[in-house]
Structures are given as structure tokens and as C-alpha cells.
Amino acid sequence: MKKIFSLFLLALMLVTTGMFRANNAAAQAGFDRHTMLQGLVDHVILPGYQNFVDAASELERANTALSANPGIENLASAQAAWRNASNTWEEIAFMSINIDLMSLHNQVDKRPINESLLLRRVERAEVLDEAFVASLGSNQKGLPTIEYFLFDPTLSQEQLLQTLLADETALPLLVALSQSLHSTARDLYDYWSPVGQNYAADFIAADQAGGDAQSTINIIVNELFGTFSMILDMRLGRPAGLVEGSEPRPDLDDAARSGQALSRIEHNLIGMQRLFNGGIAPDQSGFDDYLNFLGAEYESEPLSDLINARFDAAIAAVQAIETPLYQAVIDEPEAVAAAYTAIQNLYIPIRVDMSSQLSILVTFSDQDGDS
Amino acid sequence: MYGRLVRRLQQPTPILPLVVLRLGFGLLLFVSTLRFISKGWVDALYIAPPFHFTYLGFDWIRPLPGAGMIAVFAVLLILSLCIGFGFAYRLSISLFFVIFTYVELIDKAAYLNHYYFISLLSLLMIFLPMNRRYAFDSWLNPNLRSDTVPTWTVFVVRLQLGIVYCFAGFAKLNPDWMLHGLPMAIWLKANTNFPLIGWLFDYGWVALLMSWAGAFYDLTIPFWLLWKRTRWLAYLTVILFHLMTALLFPIGMFPYIMIMATLIFFSGEDYGEIFKRLGLRDGTYPQKAHTPSRAFVICLLIFFAYQIFMPLRHLLYEGDSNWTMEGYDFAWRVMLNEKTGFVIFTLHNPETGQSLQVYPDAYLTGQQVRMMSYQPDMILQFAHYLEAYYRNKANIEADLEVYAQAYVAHNGRSSRLLLDPQQDLSRFQRSIWHWDMIQLIAVP
Numbered sequence: 079m080k081k082i083f084s085l086f087l088l089a090l091m092l093v094t095t096g097m098f099r100a101n102n103a104a105a106q107a108g109f110d111r112h113t114m115l116q117g118l119v120d121h122v123i124l125p126g127y128q129n130f131v132d133a134a135s136e137l138e139r140a141n142t143a144l145s146a147n148p149g150i151e152n153l154a155s156a157q158a159a160w161r162n163a164s165n166t167w168e169e170i171a172f173m174s175i176n177i178d179l180m181s182l183h184n185q186v187d188k189r190p191i192n193e194s195l196l197l198r199r200v201e202r203a204e205v206l207d208e209a210f211v212a213s214l215g216s217n218q219k220g221l222p223t224i225e226y227f228l229f230d231p232t233l234s235q236e237q238l239l240q241t242l243l244a245d246e247t248a249l250p251l252l253v254a255l256s257q258s259l260h261s262t263a264r265d266l267y268d269y270w271s272p273v274g275q276n277y278a279a280d281f282i283a284a285d286q287a288g289g290d291a292q293s294t295i296n297i298i299v300n301e302l303f304g305t306f307s308m309i310l311d312m313r314l315g316r317p318a319g320l321v322e323g324s325e326p327r328p329d330l331d332d333a334a335r336s337g338q339a340l341s342r343i344e345h346n347l348i349g350m351q352r353l354f355n356g357g358i359a360p361d362q363s364g365f366d367d368y369l370n371f372l373g374a375e376y377e378s379e380p381l382s383d384l385i386n387a388r389f390d391a392a393i394a395a396v397q398a399i400e401t402p403l404y405q406a407v408i409d410e411p412e413a414v415a416a417a418y419t420a421i422q423n424l425y426i427p428i429r430v431d432m433s434s435q436l437s438i439l440v441t442f443s444d445q446d447g448d449s
Numbered sequence: 450m451y452g453r454l455v456r457r458l459q460q461p462t463p464i465l466p467l468v469v470l471r472l473g474f475g476l477l478l479f480v481s482t483l484r485f486i487s488k489g490w491v492d493a494l495y496i497a498p499p500f501h502f503t504y505l506g507f508d509w510i511r512p513l514p515g516a517g518m519i520a521v522f523a524v525l526l527i528l529s530l531c532i533g534f535g536f537a538y539r540l541s542i543s544l545f546f547v548i549f550t551y552v553e554l555i556d557k558a559a560y561l562n563h564y565y566f567i568s569l570l571s572l573l574m575i576f577l578p579m580n581r582r583y584a585f586d587s588w589l590n591p592n593l594r595s596d597t598v599p600t601w602t603v604f605v606v607r608l609q610l611g612i613v614y615c616f617a618g619f620a621k622l623n624p625d626w627m628l629h630g631l632p633m634a635i636w637l638k639a640n641t642n643f644p645l646i647g648w649l650f651d652y653g654w655v656a657l658l659m660s661w662a663g664a665f666y667d668l669t670i671p672f673w674l675l676w677k678r679t680r681w682l683a684y685l686t687v688i689l690f691h692l693m694t695a696l697l698f699p700i701g702m703f704p705y706i707m708i709m710a711t712l713i714f715f716s717g718e719d720y721g722e723i724f725k726r727l728g729l730r731d732g733t734y735p736q737k738a739h740t741p742s743r744a745f746v747i748c749l750l751i752f753f754a755y756q757i758f759m760p761l762r763h764l765l766y767e768g769d770s771n772w773t774m775e776g777y778d779f780a781w782r783v784m785l786n787e788k789t790g791f792v793i794f795t796l797h798n799p800e801t802g803q804s805l806q807v808y809p810d811a812y813l814t815g816q817q818v819r820m821m822s823y824q825p826d827m828i829l830q831f832a833h834y835l836e837a838y839y840r841n842k843a844n845i846e847a848d849l850e851v852y853a854q855a856y857v858a859h860n861g862r863s864s865r866l867l868l869d870p871q872q873d874l875s876r877f878q879r880s881i882w883h884w885d886m887i888q889l890i891a892v893p
Contacts, residue, residue, distance in 0.1 A: 108641050108651035285642055311808050322811070324803035372638060376863045426791060426856050427864065434789040434858035437632075437639035 109371040111285055114356060114363040115294060119270065119278040121357030122364075126170030126349065127267040133163040134263040137224070138256040145249040148242065150235050156252075157228050161338060163259075164221055168342045169349030172305040175297045178269065178277075184216040185262045189332050191226055192217045206250040211258035220262070222333075224255050229335040231402075299428075299438045302350055306425040309343055310418065318407045318414045326411065328404035337402030340417075344396045347421070351389040354382075365432070374435040381431055388424035395420035458604060459740065461597035463717020464582050465724060470606060471579040473709040475533020478545075478567065481702045482525045491522050494559050495552070498814050500834055502557040502827050505879050510554045521548060532574075535584020539575065546571040557827060558813075558820040562783045563703040566613060569756070570710070573609060576745065577602045583729070597717075601741070606713045608753065611671035616760035616781040618667030623771065626664065630656035631860040632787035633663070640697055666690055674714035687711050698784065768889040772859055772867075774824045775883060790822025790857040790867065794832060796839055797850040807835055823857045825868060825887050832874035851875045865890055 140159035144152040167186060174183040196218040203210050211219050227248055230238050242248045268274030270281075285294040315321030317330040317339075333339040356364020366382035374381040395417040399406045406414050432438075485491065495512045496519075503510065512518050525548055531541035550568045553559070580586040581595040625631040634656035641647045649655045666686070673683035691704035741749070763776030770776050771786050794807040809818050809831060821827040832851040840849055851874045855867040868874075868886050877886065 108648055109638075111642065307808060307810055311811065315806065319805075321806050321808065324798075324801075324805050372861075374861070422793070429791045430789050430856045430858045430864040434787060434864075435635065435861055437635050437787060438789070 109368055110363075111295070111368070112282060114365075114368060115282045115285055117356045117363040118298075118353065119281065121359070121362045122353050123170070123173060123278070124267070124270055126166075126173070126352075127263070127270060130163070130166045130170060131260070131263040131267050133159070133166040134256070134260040137163045138253070138260045141224070141249075141252045141256040145253045148239060148249065150239060153228070153235060153239050153242075157336075160221070160224055160228050161336065161341070164225070164333075164336070164338055165341055165345040167221060168345035169352065171346065172301050172350060172353075175281075175301050176277075179266075181216075182262060182266050182269065184220075186220045186259065186266075187222060188216040188220060189222050190217070191222045193226065196223065200247050200251060203247075206247055206254050208254050208257040208261065211251075211254045219255055219258055221259065224252060224259065225333065225336045225338070227252050227255075229337075231335060231337060295436060296438055298353070299433060299436065302353070303429055303433075305346060305350065306421070306428070309346065310421055310425065313339065313343060314403075314414070314418050314421065317403055318411070318418060320415065320418055326407035328407055331402070331404035331407075334402070334404045337404070339403040340396055340399055340406070343417075343421075344393055347389060347393050347396065347424075351386070351393070354385060354389070365436075369432065369435055372435050374431070376427060376431055381427065381435065385424070385427055385432065388420070388427065392417070392420040392424045458599065458601035460600050462600045462603055463721060464578070464596055464598045465717050465720035466603050466713050466715060467577060467579045467598060467606075468583045469715075469720060470710070470713050471535060471538075471574070471584070472533050473712060474570070474574070475529050475531070477702070477706060477709050479526060479529035479533065481706075482522060482529055484702070486519075486522050486526075491518050493814060494816065495555055498556070498817060500812060500817075500831070501555055502817065502821065502830055504554055504557055505826070505881065507554045510551065512555050518552075521552060524548060525552075535580040535586050538580035538584060538586050542571055542574050542579075546575060556817070557778075557824075558817040560778055560820070561701075561703070562781060563701075563706050565779055566706070566710075570606070570609060573605060573752075576741075576749075577606070599740070603713065605749065606710075607671070607675070609756075610710055610713065612753070612756050612760075613781050614667050614671050617783050618664050618669075619760070620780065620782045620785055621660070621664040621667060623769075625771070625860050626660050626785070629860075630654075630660045632785075633657075633660045635787045635861050636697065643697065663690075670711075671714070674711060677716070680714065680719070684711065684714070694784070700784070703783075766883045768883075768887065772857075772890055773883075773887050774826070775887075787860050788823045788857060789864075790819075790855060792822050792828055792853055792855045794835055795852040795854070796835060797852065798845065798847065799850060800845075800847045812838075822855070823859075823867065825855075825884055826879050828853050828855055828868065829874055829877060829879055829884075836875045848875060859890075 137156070137159040140152070140156040144156045171183065171187060174180045192215065196214065199214060199218065200206065227242065230241070233241065242252075270276075270278050272278060281294055284297075311321050312330075313332055316323065317327050319326040328334070331339050333342055352358060354365045356362040356367065366386065369382045369385075370380055376384045395413075399410055399413045399417060401409055403414070501512065513521060525545065528541045528545040528548070531537055532545060546568065549564075549571060553564045553568060578595070578598050581593050581598070587593045587595075621627070626633075630653060634653060637650035637656050637659070641650045643650065670683060670687065673679040674687070676683075688708055691708050694700060695704040760780040760782075763770035763780060766773065766775040768775070770780075770782070792809060794809065795804055796807060797804045809821065812835075813821065813831070821831055832853060836849045836851050839845070852870055852872070853868055853874055854870045856864040857867045858864040866888055869888060872886050874886070877884070
């Protein structure tokens with residue numbers, strides 16, 4: 079018995095001292111995931127929601143000004159404020175990581191809108207205020223509904239203004255919708271904020287639960303997967319006729335009224351890259367640092383560098399499309415296909431290599447696995 | 450020699466190890482089935498998916514429609530209790546084996562090693578006299594009562610467990626596991642917040658130590674359990690080892706099933722003392738004849754020969770089974786690889802020249818997507834499904850071509866294409882033979 083153990087220990091010593099592949103993490107202190115998650119909250123999530131609160135506030139102010147003084151200039155300001163709010167939102171939209179957040183996120187951006195139900199509700203309403211909007215379903219409010227009133231690519235700005243003025247409910251409803259959006263934005267910030275509901279503390283603490291140690295990181299990475307899937311399939315692939323069909327489908331552009339679909343994708347990618355890097359500043363701890371700590375490589379290059387390069391390439395490819403998506407799928411199919419391919423090339427190392435390195439369980443279900 | 454062995458296997462031995470196994474098996478399977486139902490997996494895995502990955506030769510096995518699968522699991526619950534308490538035991542365990550195995554054969558995406566183990570054990574248990582003591586059957590029918598059983602009835606269960614452990618250990622004897630501490634290093638680094646010892650998991654030598662310890666454990670634990678002098682210490686190790694795996698990995702009931710099943714290694718004398726302390730009678734009822742027929746012995750030999758062949762069959766295939774997955778299932782290759790994959794299918798109509806891409810997430814459950822993403826035969830089966838689906842959908846008479854870009858990362862290495870992306874998968878059929886389309890990689 080003793081001999082067997084002695085042989086076993088001897089063999090183990092031989093292997094540990096000389097034979098096994100040098101791992102650059104072996105001699106280092108452990109990677110501080112707590113610091114990384116705290117950094118994600120401090121440098122990405124809270125600033126992201128704060129930016130959206132500011133943008134929603136500006137949108138509310140612009141819509142109030144439009145309602146008080148209807149004119150082309152104020153309409154353009156309201157449209158610009160909406161575009162800014164939409165872009166700001168997309169940079170944080172993928173953080174819909176639990177039921178509460180899912181519900182709040184749906185209040186901000188649930189597409190497509192139920193236009194006929196909304197108009198019926200408006201017709202029956204006595205007062206068009208924030209309380210009325212609060213009573214509406216998520217597909218009758220938020221950014222897409224405001225977009226519905228503020229944009230119409232078939233009309234000139236003057237015609238659009240006249241249409242808004244012709245409907246006496248439109249401008250009061252726009253104000254109420256933007257007030258409600260602003261409230262939801264504040265609720266979202268409050269949900270995360272340490273001086274509010276402080277979900278940030280639970281978010282970080284969920285990484286401390288022993289066997290469930292990966293839960294927070296698992297959840298975030300799975301949300302990224304879901305966002306990429308959505309972009310490649312529904313938001314870009316199907317309108318372009320590259321996924322599930324062979325012909326372009328401009329009608330599937332999910333932000334056709336504002337022509338903002340590509341900008342939404344671009345800002346989605348910008349937000350995800352920020353999350354990957356843990357912020358904007360190079361010293362902020364993110365998934366890139368975690369991968370570097372693990373020595374994750376792709377073809378002898380740091381995996382984090384590859385992913386960042388592909389983020390840059392994907393964002394540039396989307397920016398290179400000059401017309402709105404519904405038009406580009408007809409007029410610029412090569413550029414759209416190039417953007418699709420660039421995003422796919424980005425998704426593959428994130429979905430396969432990064433999740434393998436982080437031992438991410440692709441959790442669409444929590445079925446056991448011993449195979 | 451042969452005669453001595455036969456005589457030895459026929460000698461009476463206390464029935465208590467079988468009684469404990471029966472009770473543990475029944476109750477644990479009851480809890481396991483209840484857990485499966487309560488987590489909504491009956492619906493998620495068997496009712497909701499419109500498509501199931503079948504096993505080669507078992508394409509005819511389909512889930513029952515409507516509430517049929519719920520009824521199946523309800524029956525399994527009842528049967529588990531019947532087995533545990535020894536009520537209509539032979540019928541209960543026979544039905545349990547058939548129904549449980551039917552469920553496991555519905556979808557390859559739901560394959561787990563411990564489900565396979567339960568199927569094998571329940572098949573074996575059909576032929577063992579496990580209801581002759583401390584069972585409703587023996588209580589209702591005193592003629593059935595016996596305190597002893599032939600030694601072979603306990604031996605075959607121990608042999609079954611020994612096969613599981615030893616082949617799980619042999620499978621670990623590969624360069625990744627033994628020299629690089631992979632995939633243990635990846636898994637441990639993902640668990641550095643594990644209480645008390647998590648800080649150690651960042652060190653490469655810990656992963657290597659645990660890899661070696663795991664291989665040593667699997668290869669030798671049946672022998673430590675068989676040896677009377679080390680049995681209690683070995684069982685304590687079994688408990689610690691499996692509890693550790695339960696805490697570290699999402700492997701469900703597997704650790705508890707192994708902790709329960711290894712109770713068979715305790716002898717009748719060990720249990721006799723415990724039962725005596727519990728005030729239960731022992732040694733009153735004589736042994737009933739339970740001499741196996743020649744045909745049964747031959748079947749038993751085939752049963753175990755099959756179990757020797759299955760874990761070794763990967764040697765007949767070209768390439769590393771951990772990458773190709775050929776000869777991988779039903780071979781006790783448990784928690785051996787960290788694999789992540791992603792497949793994009795492209796359908797091409799050669800008549801019109803049109804192509805489209807398909808993401809499997811839109812057609813399969815998450816579990817199916819995950820399991821398919823690194824298993825060539827499942828990718829091939831789904832390619833055929835897509836071809837037929839789109840041909841029907843678009844009312845196309847011509848055959849469509851199906852291509853797959855299947856990226857797989859194995860044990861932390863850069864992702865590689867598993868299959869040749871230039872090959873039309875619709876031209877190939879699943880078979881038990883090596884599939885040339887698999888792009889082999891060099892074993893590190």
C-alpha cells in the first residue's frame with residue numbers, strides 16, 4: 079500500500095516538475111473576478127444606464143418643446159434626441175439578464191409595436207399622461223412607439239409635422255411617452271445603483287456561490303450570445319436575405335421608420351465591446367484581461383486581441399453601409415453581406431473560443447451533463 | 450479452476466447488500482425522476498422539441514404524443530417506489546428498465562453516462578433475487594424469504610461498477626489529462642471562488658494533481674472497496690470525491706447514484722452488524738435455489754463482453770475519439786473534455802444557384818444545439834432534417850445541398866473546423882463506420 083502511494087507521489091513530482099505544459103497562470107496570483115465584475119458595474123453598466131437616463135431626459139425635453147412650439151426645428155431636435163436615446167440604449171440593451179431587467183428593458187424597446195391596439199387605447203383615453211402610458215403594454219410604448227410618431231420616411235418633415243398637428247392626441251401622447259421612458263430609464267439606473275435597489279451587489283455576489291461560481295459570468299456571456307444571434311438572424315440576416323431566405327426582405331427592417339436599424343446594430347456592438355474590455359480606459363478590468371490571465375490564445379495570438387480586432391472590423395463594416403438597412407439590402411447588398419460576415423467572424427471566437435476558455439455553459443437550459 | 454470458481458460463485462452470501470442496493474436504487478431514482486419532472490425537463494427535452502436526434506438503428510423510437518410523456522414519467526415514479534420497497538419487484542424492475550431505456554433512446558441530445566448506467570443496472574437487477582428480504586413481496590409471500598443469495602448475484606453488480614470505474618479511469622490516460630491537466634485546469638479556474646480551497650484552483654499543479662488523483666481514483670477504487678481492510682476508508686473517499694464533483698460541476702444526480710451504488714461493495718457481515726444495531730432480524734430464512742441456467746450464464750457473459758467491447762471500440766476508429774466523438778458514448782468517458790462548438794448550416798439550391806444560412810438555434814432546443822455542435826453524427830442528422838424541411842417548405846423537387854461550418858474548441862485550444870465545409874452533407878448517411886468528412890487533428 080505504502081509502495082503504491084510512494085510510486086504515485088514520485089510520478090506526480092516528476093510530472094509537475096518537468097513534463098507538463100508551462101501554464102502562464104501557474105505562478106501568478108488568482109485573477110480577481112470580483113474586481114472585474116465591480117469594474118463592469120462601475121465602468122460599463124452604471125455609466126451606460128446613466129447615459130440613457132440623460133438621453134431619455136433630453137428626449138423628454140425635446141418632445142415637450144415640440145408639443146409646446148410645433149415647428150420643423152423642434153421636430154428635428156426631437157428626432158435627433160430620439161436617435162441619441164436609441165443609440166445610447168443599444169449600448170446597454172444586452173444587459174437584460176434577469177426577469178426584473180427583462181421587464182424594464184421591454185418597457186424601453188419591445189418590437190414590433192402593436193399600433194392598432196395603441197390607437198384604440200388612445201381613442202378611449204380621457205387623459206394622455208404618464209399614468210396612461212404606464213397602463214399600456216410594453217409593445218405600445220418606449221422607443222419604438224416614439225419612433226412611430228416622430229418618423230415617417232414616406233413624408234417630408236413638413237408633411238410629418240402637419241400629420242402630427244392634425245391628430246390632436248399625437249403631441250400630448252409623445253410627451254407622455256417620453257416622460258414614461260425617462261421614468262423607466264431612472265428605474266433601470268435605480269435598480270443597479272448602490273443607492274437604489276443595488277442589484278449590482280447581487281450581481282457581483284452571485285459569483286461567490288461555490289459550485290455556481292460562474293453564474294454571473296455565465297449569464298452575461300449567454301446574453302452576449304443571444305444578442306449576436308438576434309443581430310445575425312433577425313436584425314440583419316433575414317432582411318438581407320442571407321438567413322432563412324434567398325431574397326432581400328426590406329420589410330423586415332425593424333427600425334424602418336427612422337432608418338436607424340444599422341445604427342442600432344453599430345451601437346450594440348460598441349456596447350458589447352465596451353463590456354468585453356471592462357470600459358473604455360485600457361486599465362479597466364474586463365473579459366479581455368480575464369482571457370489574457372488564462373493565457374487564451376488563437377493561433378498563437380492573444381484571443382482578446384483577435385476579438386477586439388474583429389469588433390473593430392465588424393463596427394467598421396456596419397458603418398461602411400451608407401443607406402438605411404431597408405434600402406441597403408437592395409442597393410448595397412455586398413456591403414450588407416460584408417457586415418454580416420464581419421459580425422459572424424466576431425461571434426465565432428466569442429461563442430466557441432472564449433466560452434471554452436471561460437468554461438461557459440451555454441445555458442439555454444440547465445440540464446445536467448456528465449458526458 | 451473453473452469448477453472452483455463456479456462453486457465459489459454459487460456459495461451463499463448474505464442478501465443484505467442487494468437489499469440495500471434495491472432500496473437505495475428505488476429511492477434515488479424516485480428523487481431523480483421527481484427532480485426531472487419538477488425542473489420541467491419532460492417538456493423541455495421530450496415534448497416541446499419538434500425534432501429529436503435519434504440513435505442509429507433506433508430511429509423508430511419517438512416520444513409519446515400529448516400528455517403521454519408526462520404519464521411515462523409518472524409511471525417511472527411509481528415503479529421507482531415499487532422497486533425500492535420490493536413490491537411486485539420483478540415486474541416493476543422489468544417495466545422500469547424498458548420504460549427508462551425507451552426514454553433515453555428518444556433523443557441522443559439527452560445522453561448522460563449515468564442514465565446509461567441506470568439502464569444497465571436495472572437490466573441486471575431484473576435477474577437478481579433482490580426482493581427476498583425486507584420487501585413487500587417477501588412479506589406478502591413468506592415462501593420467498595431468504596437471508597442469503599448465491600455469491601454471483603452480488604458479484605455481478607460489483608463487476609458492473611468495476612467496469613464503470615475502470616474504463617472511466619482508462620479513458621483518462623491520455624496526454625491532455627495526464628500531462629497537461631486538461632480540461633481540469635479550465636474547469637478549476639472557472640471555480641476559483643469555491644469555498645476554502647478555491648484560491649488554489651488558479652495553479653496549474655493543482656489541476657494536474659487533481660487529474661492524476663481522479664485517474665488513480667477511478668482505476669483503483671473498486672479494489673480498495675473490495676478489500677476489507679480499506680473498505681471504510683475507500684467508501685469515505687467515494688463520498689468525498691463525488692461530493693466534490695457535485696459541488697464543482699453541474700452533473701446532477703451522477704455523484705449520488707455512484708455513492709449509492711458503491712454500497713454494494715460492503716459485505717453481508719458489514720450490513721449484518723448495522724442491521725443488528727437497528728434491531729432487524731437476520732439469519733432466519735434459508736437460501737432458496739437460484740441456480741442460473743446455462744442460457745442465462747451465456748447471456749450474462751455476452752452482457753459483460755459487450756461492456757468490455759463498447760469502451761474499447763474507439764480504438765477501431767481513426768483519430769482521437771475525444772475530437773471525433775466516434776466510439777465516445779456508452780464508453781464511460783465521463784467529464785473528459787471541455788468542448789464548445791457552433792455550427793452554421795448553408796443550404797444551396799443547385800438548380801437556382803440560391804443559398805441561405807440557417808442557425809440551428811431557431812429549430813433546436815439549447816440542449817440539442819449544445820450537444821450537436823461538436824458531434825459529427827448529430828450534425829449530419831440535422832443536415833438531413835434541414836434538407837427535407839426546406840424542400841417541403843419551398844416545394845422543391847430537386848435535392849438541396851447542405852454544408853456545415855462546425856467550429857469546435859477542444860480543451861482550450863483554438864477552434865477548428867470539425868467537418869470539411871466544402872462537402873455536401875446531404876450525400877452522406879450515418880453509419881457505425883469512420884466518417885471521412887471529419888477533419889482529424891493531431892493529438893497534442
